[in-house]
Each structure stands twice: as C-alpha cells, then as structure tokens.
Amino acid sequence: MTRETIAEIEVWDVRFPTSRQRDGSDAMNPFPDYSAAYVVLRTSSGYCGYSLVFTVGRGNDLQADAIRALEPLVVGLPVDDVIGDTRGLSRRLVGDSQFRWLGPEKGAIHMAAGGIVNAVWDLAARRAGRPLWQLLAELEPEEVVGLVDFRYLRDALTEDEALAILRRAEPGKVERLDRLLADGHPAYTTTPGWLGYDDDKLQRLCREAVDEGFDLIKLKVGADLEDDVRRFALARATVGPAIRLAIDANQIWGVPEAIEWVERLRPFDPYWIEEPTSPDDILGHAAIRRASTPIRVATGEHAANAVIFKQLLQSQAIDVVQIDACRVAGVNENVAIILLAAKFGMPVCPHAGGVGLCELVQHLSMFDYLAVSGTQEGRWVEYVDHLHEHFVEPARVIGGRYVAPRRPGSGAEMHATSVESFRFPDGEQWRPGMAG
C-alpha cells in the first residue's frame, strides 16, 4: 500500500477591498485591504488542510510567494509522520539553513512557516474528526510538551515546568468542557473603535456593542491627542463606568510619548493600552507599564516569535498576552507562548479581526481555557463582525461570547466562491468597475 504524502501546497492571493470603507483604520494603518495568503495543502489521497496568513494588502503576493517557496521542504513527506511530529515539521521549516537568513524567526518567511504548520493542523483535526481546540485539549500533557521547541525558552520555561502547568489543569477539564460548550468563550469587540469613524457612528456602535452583551470594547487612538480625548470621553459617557474600554495605539508612539499620552487618557479609565510602541521594544513596554500602572499594557499581534513573548513576560513588560494565529510559526509556537503566559500568570487575549483571524484563534483560547490556564477570567478573544461570511464555518459570537466551533478542522477553510471572486488582481471584485 502506498503511504499518503503531502502532494502540493497551493497558495492564493485573496484580498478584500476594505480600504474603500476605512473599516479597520487605525493610526498606523489608515487604509488596509484585509487580505489572506490562503493555503490549501493537498495530500496524495486528495485530502486537504487549509490555512491562511493574514496581511493588510500590498505584500500579500510576497507572503504567498514565501509560502510557495517552502513547498519543496514538505512535498513528499508522509502525512502520518508530519502529523505525528509537528515540532519536527516546524523545525524543518523555521530552521532551514538558507531561508532562515530572511528572518530568522520573523517576517514573511516565519509567517510562511506558520501557514504550512497551521494547514497541517487543520488536516490533522479533520482526520481526527475534531475541531482544532478539541484535538489540542484532548492531547496528554506529555504530548503538548512535545509540540514545543524549547531551545530558546528554557531560561524561562523548562519541559518539566510546562508539564507541571498542564498537569495542574487536568482536574476540572470535563466540567470546563461542558461550560465551554454551553456558554462559549468571552469576546471583546473592536467594531466601534476605528479611527475612520465619526462620533455618531462611534456612539451608535458602542451602544450596540453593550446591547449585544460585550463587556470590553476597544478604541483605536494615537493619531491626534485632543481627538482621542474627545472620542474616549464620548465612548465612556456612552457605555458608563461598568464596561471596560481598552485603547490601541498600533505602535504609533515612542516610549516617553506613550507615557504622556496614556496619562492624558487615564481619567477615562482605560482597561489596557495596546501596542503603545514598537513591538520589538521589550524594555520600552516595561517602562510604559511601570509608568502607567494600574492601566494594563498589552501587545503581541506583531511580536515576531516566542523569544519576544518570553522577554515581555520575564521583564514584566505586559499584563495581557496578545497572540495572533498567523504571526508566528503556527499552532506549535502559539502553544509555547500560551505555556509561557501560564508560567508567568498572565492572561492570553488573542488578536483577531482582520480576515479569518477570529475563525482561527478562538481554537487556541479554548485550548488554553481547557488545558492550560483553566480559567476565562480576564481573558477575551478579539472580535470584529467582518468578513466572516467567506468562511465555511464562520466564527459566531452570541451575547458577547464565542460559540465553540463544532466542525472538524481549524476554521480556516474559505468558500471557493470567495477565493475565486476576491482573488487579486484578477478576481471579479478587483475588476476596474468595482473600485469604490
């Protein structure tokens, strides 16, 4: 009998013209076109694993090419071996002695590795007939430890410490599973807060968010201080004191500026300040946190790898760990980051929105709840009600909570018709007449 192997990696450049409405506008990204380098991994038996790497428009073709470039490293590998050793797969991709020069472990080549690793996880979950969160949560603690490359992490987290964290979470898993299935996982919303929206729209969307059951809303800041003060005061007046309001500067500030700006917004009780400065500036985040406490500091959507997260935690630079499903080298590296967060007692509140990020990252938070942290306290997954219709199993948020997905897989599969019509530059949505 012939063994099933990885036959090909197909990659599509899919872009949504979101800049036409300024959805998703923030201080650093005034006109994003939410995009996906969409991955279809095919096996020799005709099965598929899906994933995507999110980008914001220009450069999505480069991201797609970076994924294609890694194809020769995996084509021909036996599917069972790859699924049975995703750490090995990840090392093979991340550690390639020539490609790693383009990183190492950062940027397009690292996200490309993540795209392939995540497609393998999607395939693995489909085979197991499980949504990814469940597949992960059902692994034995030893198996979870076996997913992680500890090479650069041992000074902060050893294999034994990780195992102890996972074992500590074993009791109560069944009850948590019941609760997750009944009540889902907390979400927060960024829908009201984009910089491109006017005051009326901001207020209306804040009211709607509260009515829909959200208890945490995030506003973009950082373009103009007086404007931020006005918008934040308005939002606070609209939602009242009980709803948490977080702010997100998308890296616009230097360290001293961040400290001053946050100080000015302090009267309106921000729950966290997100991405106050360069995502590489660990010491800068630590300084901002010391100055801004008790306002929490959050970052991670642009943190390139687990080594950056390790240091953010070691130096007490952040209160909120914002993993992203597509920034690092896939599920395995995100499991490492979730374990690091647990070691340092910090909550994981994933970055989402974009396109497909909600669908993907909810699985990781549900795994975290069931098998690692054991709690939903202080933990929300970002949610934006946007572009979900393109996915076979759209993320569902009801009453401010993500409903646990039930289909086998990781949630990444898109409708073929969406891929076809938003394909860049030749899909029908990108034909000259369609430009807004």
Place this chain on the structure above:
Amino acid sequence: MTRETIAEIEVWDVRFPTSRQRDGSDAMNPFPDYSAAYVVLRTSSGYCGYSLVFTVGRGNDLQADAIRALEPLVVGLPVDDVIGDTRGLSRRLVGDSQFRWLGPEKGAIHMAAGGIVNAVWDLAARRAGRPLWQLLAELEPEEVVGLVDFRYLRDALTEDEALAILRRAEPGKVERLDRLLADGHPAYTTTPGWLGYDDDKLQRLCREAVDEGFDLIKLKVGADLEDDVRRFALARATVGPAIRLAIDANQIWGVPEAIEWVERLRPFDPYWIEEPTSPDDILGHAAIRRASTPIRVATGEHAANAVIFKQLLQSQAIDVVQIDACRVAGVNENVAIILLAAKFGMPVCPHAGGVGLCELVQHLSMFDYLAVSGTQEGRWVEYVDHLHEHFVEPARVIGGRYVAPRRPGSGAEMHATSVESFRFPDGEQWRPGMAG
C-alpha cells in the same frame, strides 16, 4: 527643464555556489550559497545607484521580489528630493501602511527597504564624487542627526545627545582623515575558522592570518563541544597568547547552554563570544554577558533593527555592536545604531564576509571613526578573502587593515559579467554541468 526622477529599480538574483566547498559553513549554516539580491536604481537621466541585499541562497528570489515590490513607492520621485531627504525616503519605505505588516521593521521587507535606501546613497556618493565614507564624514553634525528617525529611540538617545556626540568628534577629524588614508582601518579575519575545515587547514590558515598582520581571528563553534575545545586549543597553540581569538556560535544555543559552553572554552581566552543565542533575546544576551564576563558578548548581524540594538545597549547585554550593511533599512538606520553605540560607549565591529558585505560596511566603520567615535581602539571590520573579484572596487585588506576605498560610491557595484554568469537559475555558473 525636466527634473531627474527615479526611473526604475532593477533587481537581479545572483548566487555563488559556495556550498560546493563549504566555505562559510557554521553551526546554523552548514551549506550556504552566498547570494545577493542585486539592485540597480536607474534615474531618468540614465545614472545608476547600486546596492545589494545579502542572503545565503534559497530565498534570494523572495528577497529580490520584496525589493521589486517597493519599486512603485519610489519610481517618479525627483532624485534631488530623495537624496536631500533620505530619512523621508526611509520612512516612506519602512512605514508603508500595508507592506509593514510583513515586518514591521524586520525580515525580507525591511532588508528590501535597506536595499533601496542604500542604492540611493550609492547614487548620492557618485554624484558627490566621493566614496560613501567620505560623503558621510563630511556632513555637518546637524545633517547627520537629520538622517535618523528617532521615533522609537528617544528614551535612549535624543536628537540633542546625538548632536553632542557628533560635535565632540569634530576636533581631530582632519588628523584622523590623514591617518585613515595612510593606515586604513583595522580588520579581523574569519577565513581560518569555518566549521567545515579540517585541523590542518585551520592551523595553516591561522598561521597565514598572523603572517598577514591580523591581530584578531574568529572561529566558528557550536556544533560539537569536544570538537570546539580541540579546534580552539589548536588555534590558540598556533597563534600564541598575543593574538585575539573570537568565537561565533551563530545562534545555536539556548541561554543556559551558551553559558556552559563558553565556560568550557574560557581557558583558551576567547576575545568575544558572538551570537551565542537567538538574536532577538536581549535579556538572554544580558544573562550570558553577566555569566561570561570578562569574555565580551557580540551580536548584531541578525538584529532586525535599531530598536533591538537600543535594548541590547540599554540592558548592557553586549560589548561589541555588530552592524550589518544589509540587515536593517540601510545607511540611515545604521547611522542611528552607530550613534546609539557611541552613546553607550560600545565599539562597532561590523559583520562582513558573505558577498559584498566587506565592500559595503567598511564605509560605515570609516565614518564612525572619522565623525562619531573618533577612535579605532577595539574596533575591527570583519574580513573574509572571498568573492571580492566580482566587485568593481574590491575591498582591499593589507597588513590586517582595510584600505580606504577611493572611488565614488558605496562599493556595491558588481561587474556586469559576474551578475550575468552567476544569475540564478539561468547564468552559466548554474548550468547542470557546473554543479560540483
């Protein structure tokens, strides 16, 4: 009269089959093919600026594509404006709101920005009839400060502090220029130390290096501890106690491992340990330095940007600042790093070797000597005698010292015949019969 504009950016995927001889082999890069995404920036008047982004083989096409992707951001810009405001150019490339998602400020897209910025500097130096080092050294302190984007740096270095550093170096500049022209700039050699070489070759090359006048030699380590101990002992016995021997682990270790390994090599008096762990691990380098002192800690060739260097300096994690001409966003960001190093009193000893890196980075060290640090004490530029013949003005090292280049430009221009015959995959050197 029509203004001269940037007309096009031509990019060539040029690769040298160095893996056939294992030149350049180290613990992380067993089989590199030294490569260049080679940039020719053409103006509407037919003038050219040259640059390159160095890679180690696979992925060089992606790097070339990343540079091409940025072409629309610069084509049509007036050449005078671009040369007159390279900080603005750099911000335009690095800060593009869509492309930056692939970084930000790291990986292929950041190096692509550097490729374009450096080509503009090459053009500027040709126009001025000056080698780049001289063009930079002749700028007024205010002009040098104007090259730097301080957004993320002000908590460590302000504009005023940078200006004071530059002004402090003004006296004696003329004498230093004379000395530079007469005696050049110190070099160190990595030629003897590649892991792929046997003991005889190691000893022979060490002897030759000393005979040629080098007083610092670097050996690769990290693949096998007993092997390293043997090789290092052999090298020390060969060169005697007066010659400095540095070691380079190319990121192979975690933090505790690095500390143990360096301890085992301590008896042979290593001058510095280079890249002991992940280039992103600022706190890790600081821990290694605390444990290994007085052995110096060096890193930087894979440090993605000035924010990483800022923190390495702020946290006293390194003793030696190893800038690379092609890793960051070009001359402007390297000037920032050189100023940061001066602020913290640490020597800049650039990474070179590869292909074209010696030609390029010598200019930055000569500028540093003339206009920033004012000294060559403890400062060497890496040198490997390899692939220089492909450059119009090859780097020249005589008696262990770089001879100051005299041609106008940055040193990046390659012979057209070399580009043609090493073009990948269709140059004659890559035809089937040529494979070793």
